[in-house]
Amino acid sequence: MISVLLGLRLGRWGVFGFSLAALMSVFAQTAGFYQIAGHTLVQRLQFGASMAALEAQFVALFAPTIRPDTVEGFVEFRGFNSLTILFAVWALASATGFARGDETRGIVEMELATGTPRPVLLAARSAAFAIAVSVASIAAAAGFVIGVATNHDTVEARGLIEMTLLIAAVGMACYGLTLLVAQVVGARIATASAGALLLVLYLLNSLSRSFSWLSTWRWLSPFRYYDLSQPLPRGGYFDGRAFAILIVFGVLATALAAVAFMRRDVGGSILRLPSISRRAAHDASAMPWWMVPVVRGLYERRLGLLAWAAGTAVLAAVFAALTRNIVQALLSVPTLLPYLSIFVHQQLYPAVLGYTWSNVAQLLFAALAITYVASWSAEDSDGRLEAVLANPTSRAAVVLERMIVLTVAAAIIAAASGVVLAYASHAQGIDLVPQRVAAASLMLVPFALVFAGAGAVLAAWNPRAAVALLGALAFASYLDTELGTIYKLPLWLQDLSAFKLFGTPLVNGVDGRNLALMLLLAIAGLGSSILLMQRRDVGT
Amino acid sequence: MLVEMAVAAIRTSKLTKDYGSGRGLFDLDLQVGQQEVFGYLGPNGAGKTTTIRLLMDMLRPTGGSAYIFGLDCTRESVAVKKRVGYLPGDVPQFGSLRGTEIVAYFGGMRGRVDKRSVKAIAQRFDLDLSRRFREYSSGNKQKLAILLAFAHRPDLLILDEPTSGLDPLNQQEFYSLLREARDAGATVFLSSHVLSEVEHVCDRVGILRSGRLVKVAQLEELRHIRVHRVEIEFASEDVVPEVKLRSAPGVEEVTVAGARVECTVRGTFDGLVEAIADSSVTDLVSTEPSLEEFFLSFFGEPKPKALTP
Numbered sequence: 001m002i003s004v005l006l007g008l009r010l011g012r013w014g015v016f017g018f019s020l021a022a023l024m025s026v027f028a029q030t031a032g033f034y035q036i037a038g039h040t041l042v043q044r045l046q047f048g049a050s051m052a053a054l055e056a057q058f059v060a061l062f063a064p065t066i067r068p069d070t071v072e073g074f075v076e077f078r079g080f081n082s083l084t085i086l087f088a089v090w091a092l093a094s095a096t097g098f099a100r101g102d103e104t105r106g107i108v109e110m111e112l113a114t115g116t117p118r119p120v121l122l123a124a125r126s127a128a129f130a131i132a133v134s135v136a137s138i139a140a141a142a143g144f145v146i147g148v149a150t151n152h153d154t155v156e157a158r159g160l161i162e163m164t165l166l167i168a169a170v171g172m173a174c175y176g177l178t179l180l181v182a183q184v185v186g187a188r189i190a191t192a193s194a195g196a197l198l199l200v201l202y203l204l205n206s207l208s209r210s211f212s213w214l215s216t217w218r219w220l221s222p223f224r225y226y227d228l229s230q231p232l233p234r235g236g237y238f239d240g241r242a243f244a245i246l247i248v249f250g251v252l253a254t255a256l257a258a259v260a261f262m263r264r265d266v267g268g269s270i271l272r273l274p275s276i277s278r279r280a281a282h283d284a285s286a287m288p289w290w291m292v293p294v295v296r297g298l299y300e301r302r303l304g305l306l307a308w309a310a311g312t313a314v315l316a317a318v319f320a321a322l323t324r325n326i327v328q329a330l331l332s333v334p335t336l337l338p339y340l341s342i343f344v345h346q347q348l349y350p351a352v353l354g355y356t357w358s359n360v361a362q363l364l365f366a367a368l369a370i371t372y373v374a375s376w377s378a379e380d381s382d383g384r385l386e387a388v389l390a391n392p393t394s395r396a397a398v399v400l401e402r403m404i405v406l407t408v409a410a411a412i413i414a415a416a417s418g419v420v421l422a423y424a425s426h427a428q429g430i431d432l433v434p435q436r437v438a439a440a441s442l443m444l445v446p447f448a449l450v451f452a453g454a455g456a457v458l459a460a461w462n463p464r465a466a467v468a469l470l471g472a473l474a475f476a477s478y479l480d481t482e483l484g485t486i487y488k489l490p491l492w493l494q495d496l497s498a499f500k501l502f503g504t505p506l507v508n509g510v511d512g513r514n515l516a517l518m519l520l521l522a523i524a525g526l527g528s529s530i531l532l533m534q535r536r537d538v539g540t
Numbered sequence: 541m542l543v544e545m546a547v548a549a550i551r552t553s554k555l556t557k558d559y560g561s562g563r564g565l566f567d568l569d570l571q572v573g574q575q576e577v578f579g580y581l582g583p584n585g586a587g588k589t590t591t592i593r594l595l596m597d598m599l600r601p602t603g604g605s606a607y608i609f610g611l612d613c614t615r616e617s618v619a620v621k622k623r624v625g626y627l628p629g630d631v632p633q634f635g636s637l638r639g640t641e642i643v644a645y646f647g648g649m650r651g652r653v654d655k656r657s658v659k660a661i662a663q664r665f666d667l668d669l670s671r672r673f674r675e676y677s678s679g680n681k682q683k684l685a686i687l688l689a690f691a692h693r694p695d696l697l698i699l700d701e702p703t704s705g706l707d708p709l710n711q712q713e714f715y716s717l718l719r720e721a722r723d724a725g726a727t728v729f730l731s732s733h734v735l736s737e738v739e740h741v742c743d744r745v746g747i748l749r750s751g752r753l754v755k756v757a758q759l760e761e762l763r764h765i766r767v768h769r770v771e772i773e774f775a776s777e778d779v780v781p782e783v784k785l786r787s788a789p790g791v792e793e794v795t796v797a798g799a800r801v802e803c804t805v806r807g808t809f810d811g812l813v814e815a816i817a818d819s820s821v822t823d824l825v826s827t828e829p830s831l832e833e834f835f836l837s838f839f840g841e842p843k844p845k846a847l848t849p
Binding site: 187278279280281282283284293296382384388391392393535537538539 | 600619633641649658669670
């Protein structure tokens with residue numbers, strides 16, 4: 001029980017932040033539905049048709065819902081489906097935080113020293129996350145109830161309860177899988193390996209909707225068992241068997257993780273690469289890049305950079321390959337033809353590819369900026385910033401070097417994905433304008449810098465809270481662009497969202513004003529972070 | 541050169557860092573001369589690390605000023621750090637970087653790596669730089685931190701509890717490294733809460749309590765002040781020189797129980813050695829007093845409330 005409480009205590013900000021995010025996002029989507037869907041039956045049907053078009057474009061990410069013209073169908077698609085990704089990310093952070101982070105900090109060793117058996121400790125932390133994810137799922141349900149009630153509508157309790165159970169079960173399954181991976185591989189690559197596995201399992205299920213050959217393997221993905229139910233819309237369904245499999249998935253993965261935890265050394269891993277015998281060295285590395293600012297930072301992050309570039313490029317190729325399927329799905333719906341005629345003038349294929357890929361790329365580059373800010377915060381807490389500042393370098397130079405490293409890294413990743421996108425789309429017979437591909441790819445750099453600038457400010461102000469706050473900011477920024485027009489937010493407020501400022505450069509080219517605003521926001525962030533860094537204490 | 545000689549290596553004036561609730565460092569006036577080895581002594585939480593972090597420009601002072609070689613520690617911190625080697629109290633974490641890479645990384649930040657110096661120190665401490673940081677034991681991590689502080693042969697070494705984590709053999713190696721640095725012209729500012737360590741290497745000692753500097757003493761003065769608890773086991777009850785012991789200079793609180801004697805020795809051991817010289821001693825244990833006991837004997841009052849910066 002003490003271990004469960006300790007797990008909740010250590011993750012209290014996660015519980016608070018993700019519950020708040022779940023509540024706010026579901027509430028915003030629910031309330032937003034009543035603003036945009038109209039009130040008459042005809043208006044709702046028209047709205048449903050436009051939503052079906054949108055769903056078709058995002059079929060590679062989310063399963064289409066059965067009733068997009070109803071608040072339940074709309075919120076299931078826009079709100080709860082996104083929460084499965086959010087909870088998967090949370091599970092990843094929480095499980096690796098326990099299995100590796102707490103182990104590195106000695107917390108696990110201390111707990112085991114009290115006589116707590118390893119499986120009990122692991123079960124306790126899993127129980128703590130189960131409580132946490134349940135709280136966040138209930139918060140999401142509460143957001144839906146509040147949104148519906150404030151618009152004088154009613155909620156079908158059974159469907160909502162089933163939906164709540166489903167998203168919590170997805171979170172638990174992802175937690176169990178991450179725990180298992182974290183036992184198998186070393187601390188250094190645990191988060192990346194578990195993240196890659198969850199991404200592959202997610203894409204295995206979502207891409208199987210477009211590529212039938214993948215459907216043979218989608219039973220391996222926990223997200224598949226989420227997809228098999230659509231409990232929220234009226235007339236929806238809840239597949240009890242699929243839900244049970246999802247639960248078994250989580251329990252089994254956790255049990256296997258417990259077995260693996262019992263078999264490995266604390267601080268070690270099940271899989272160990274054979275150690276290469278090295279000759280003892282008493283010299284500094286002679287590699288010249290350690291002498292060059294920025295280059296040394298890039299070299300240190302070379303493996304991560306390579307993984308990001310390769311992953312983003314693969315996704316770009318996947319989305320280029322998906323475009324024809326998406327467009328064909330769109331064209332097969334007669335009611336969508338008038339809606340699509342808007343796009344046809346602008347070349348349908350590039351328009352759809354531009355829209356879908358841009359959305360995914362923006363999310364990836366926001367995540368990239370967050371991971372860099374996380375490493376800046378870690379440098380603060382693990383004493384590395386103090387060690388750096390003990391050298392003849394100014395605080396401003398440290399902040400500046402960090403930003404330049406991120407800029408170059410983002411440019412490399414953007415270039416890799418841009419080249420692959422152009423090549424893959426050409427192979428699919430979709431001819432994009434090369435200049436626009438280049439411009440759209442390069443626009444991802446200032447986009448990432450907006451978040452990096454905000455992150456630098458947060459890391460200078462409060463490094464411990466920086467990642468959570470930046471994540472919340474990115475989420476709010478995403479909601480801003482999603483809901484800004486629905487709620488008629490002031491233009492200046494909408495313009496603070498990098499997601500909105502990014503625009504659709506692959507389709508319409510780069511908007512100079514938006515680019516200037518993004519650069520301005522990034523520079524403002526950089527300048528403010530330098531000022532804050534000058535004033536603060538380091539190492540307290 | 542004459543001007544340079546006249547400038548103190550470290551000078552603080554009313555240096556203050558107030559964390560609130562009486563915690564922090566207050567009105568520190570301190571001067572450390574060039575080529576001096578200065579020990580900074582105080583119990584945990586007295587403000588030693590706060591002082592060091594203020595000198596290193598990690599913390600912003602609430603008031604007062606600090607200068608290193610005449611350079612303002614806050615406004616001219618980059619110039620200051622060119623001349624300083626710093627060993628933090630907590631060894632920074634470098635994850636999966638190898639020792640060779642860490643040394644090159646920080647060498648790069650200073651513009652160049654003094655290869656000869658790096659090699660000499662690494663060999664001296666038998667530190668294998670080919671290994672990843674996360675594979676190092678805590679002692680090896682401390683050795684790496686020592687190497688990073690000494691490698692560029694700085695004019696001033698600021699060392700925060702430098703021997704923590706080192707085994708006795710490596711502690712001795714560290715002390716000799718320190719003496720060599722001083723002989724080569726370096727100034728050393730070393731914090732510690734171990735009396736014997738300070739005695740071992742320092743010329744002068746500053747004693748800090750509750751965030752205030754209460755005493756700056758020459759080493760001789762410290763030796764004179766300090767006390768040891770001594771337990772002596774004589775060959776038999778008959779040979780215990782009780783009278784001699786009770787009248788020996790510096791020997792106090794003598795308790796005799798059969799052939800076993802317990803006493804306190806203040807200052808040097810000369811009086812005690814003379815008193816037992818003619819007796820057959822089978823065992824003799826001298827225990828260094830804790831800092832708490834030292835404060836009790838020095839100030840006549842218990843250790844102050846611990847402060848955590």
